[in-house]
Amino acid sequence: MKTSRIPGFYKLSVKERLRKVAEFANLSEEEMNALLEKGLPNDIADRMIENVIGTFELPLGIATNFLIDGKEYLIPMAIEEPSVVAAASNAAKMARAKGGFFTDYSGNIMIGQIQVTKLKDPNSAKFEVLRHKEEIIEKANEQDPILVNLGGGCKDVEARVINTRFGEMLIVHLLVDVKDAMGANAVNTMAEAVAPLIERITGGKVYLRIISNLAVYRLARAKAIFDKNVIGGEEVVEGIMQAYAFAEADPFRCATHNKGIMNGISAVVIATGNDFRAVEAGAHAYAAIHGYKPLTRYEVNEDGDLVGTIELPMAVGVIGGATKVNPLAKICLKILGVNSAEELARVLAAVGLAQNFAALRALATEGIQRGHMELHARNVAIMAGAVGEEIDKVVEILVRERKVRLDRAKEVLEEIRKK
Numbered sequence: 001m002k003t004s005r006i007p008g009f010y011k012l013s014v015k016e017r018l019r020k021v022a023e024f025a026n027l028s029e030e031e032m033n034a035l036l037e038k039g040l041p042n043d044i045a046d047r048m049i050e051n052v053i054g055t056f057e058l059p060l061g062i063a064t065n066f067l068i069d070g071k072e073y074l075i076p077m078a079i080e081e082p083s084v085v086a087a088a089s090n091a092a093k094m095a096r097a098k099g100g101f102f103t104d105y106s107g108n109i110m111i112g113q114i115q116v117t118k119l120k121d122p123n124s125a126k127f128e129v130l131r132h133k134e135e136i137i138e139k140a141n142e143q144d145p146i147l148v149n150l151g152g153g154c155k156d157v158e159a160r161v162i163n164t165r166f167g168e169m170l171i172v173h174l175l176v177d178v179k180d181a182m183g184a185n186a187v188n189t190m191a192e193a194v195a196p197l198i199e200r201i202t203g204g205k206v207y208l209r210i211i212s213n214l215a216v217y218r219l220a221r222a223k224a225i226f227d228k229n230v231i232g233g234e235e236v237v238e239g240i241m242q243a244y245a246f247a248e249a250d251p252f253r254c255a256t257h258n259k260g261i262m263n264g265i266s267a268v269v270i271a272t273g274n275d276f277r278a279v280e281a282g283a284h285a286y287a288a289i290h291g292y293k294p295l296t297r298y299e300v301n302e303d304g305d306l307v308g309t310i311e312l313p314m315a316v317g318v319i320g321g322a323t324k325v326n327p328l329a330k331i332c333l334k335i336l337g338v339n340s341a342e343e344l345a346r347v348l349a350a351v352g353l354a355q356n357f358a359a360l361r362a363l364a365t366e367g368i369q370r371g372h373m374e375l376h377a378r379n380v381a382i383m384a385g386a387v388g389e390e391i392d393k394v395v396e397i398l399v400r401e402r403k404v405r406l407d408r409a410k411e412v413l414e415e416i417r418k419k
């Protein structure tokens, strides 16, 4: 049976790891070659953004051990930071004892905002917008017949009067089911198309017509039960609860707590060619909606096990944007084996929870430096000029001495070379 539980995966060579992933995801020789050698071709890069002079690479790692809603996943992560991939794999391994991760999703609804200004009677304008809802929806849906045929499109209209430095404004929201796309282009097109109609209905002046990244109707959720005996006993449970309480009460800690969550989520968002700024903006805005709070929550159940949950907006797609343009993103989606934006969003929530749990467990016990610095030591050794087998030798000495510093790495390297 296909499993993501591959003990010691990290001890294999790059090629051996790739072979295992290729077996898991049925990758072709060509796809393996693209990951190992070819990367993002210049001619494609040149069509993706402006003024291209080359491409910029990141390491692509695979987090193992993920069991999500009963399905095995290998998780591709594009990230520059050491220990993130190891931590995600570590947490996912521990979660397996109680069945892995369980997820939920609120649907593919994105919000398009239309800003209506210069209104004498904004509440009356709000009433008129809502009274003309069907006409607005119809106009929006004329813009994207393909999306509508797929069962998506504009589904509802909301209107809010807000107070600004220029007095009251009416903000109209188009609620659009964007199906398997992230949805910004589809939503922006609709928002621009309905703006003249909304001006006619309200008598106001429309300025902005743009998607909102605070995607409160596109929430992904995950839950995992971490068995107290697997994670190190009652003291570890207590330590993680204390860490959670700290983040809940203090925005300085909470920013770091949520950054740790995004370590995992952004790495997968990047690997799948999605817009990581959109997901980051949504996550932090959602965290701040009632005062800045952790995106994860922890509780202790009647067995004394730790129950972790996460909830955050997840505007990602498996179609559109760069997901199908960048050949590496296409391969990463194939490795993940996700078939819809919904499934990708659910996986991302599980990754965020895993990442946070691993970090809190390390922080509340031995501290982050042992695990993180061991892996960071490799970067320091390479920066000092170590190559090939020298890297492992330098790392071993730096970690043993607990001096993961560039100056010491250079000294150690010199000593090794003299021998």
Ligand SMILES: CC(C)(COP(=O)([O-])OP(=O)([O-])OC[C@H]1O[C@@H](n2cnc3c(N)ncnc32)[C@H](O)[C@@H]1OP(=O)([O-])[O-])[C@@H](O)C(=O)NCCC(=O)NCCSC(=O)C[C@@](C)(O)CC(=O)[O-]
Pocket (backbone or CB within 6 Å): 006, 007, 008, 009, 010, 064, 065, 081, 082, 083, 084, 085, 086, 087, 088, 089, 090, 091, 093, 256, 257, 258, 259, 260, 261, 263, 355, 358, 359, 360, 362, 363, 368, 370, 371, 372, 375
């Ligand atoms: C680093 C570990 C995993 C070591 O943990 P360990 O206990 O030494 O690991 P282990 O040797 O017992 O192995 C357990 C599993 O971890 C994985 N693992 C173990 N080593 C590797 C490796 N080299 N490469 C890849 N995977 C590795 C691997 O899955 C392995 O099991 P297996 O599947 O092989 O049976 C642990 O200390 C850990 O989870 N630390 C947390 C590190 C972390 O969170 N880093 C994020 C960067 S720091 C940051 O930016 C965020 C932060 C911390 O500020 C957020 C916050 O404050 O909340």
Ligand SMILES: NC(=O)C1=CN([C@@H]2O[C@H](COP(=O)(O)OP(=O)(O)OC[C@H]3O[C@@H](n4cnc5c(N)ncnc54)[C@H](OP(=O)(O)O)[C@@H]3O)[C@@H](O)[C@H]2O)C=CC1
Pocket (backbone or CB within 6 Å): 144, 145, 146, 147, 150, 152, 178, 179, 180, 181, 182, 183, 184, 185, 186, 187, 188, 211, 212, 213, 275, 278, 317, 319, 320, 321, 322
């Ligand atoms: N604030 C923000 O976050 C902003 C983000 N962006 C960028 O917008 C891009 C994402 O926009 P997005 O609209 O997702 O991308 P695309 O416009 O590339 O793709 C979406 C389109 O694909 C077509 N489509 C085909 N099959 C499906 C399906 N199963 N589900 C959904 N759509 C389908 C649809 O219609 P059709 O074929 O008719 O086109 C749909 O409109 C990203 O690059 C993002 O960076 C842009 C502006 C602002």
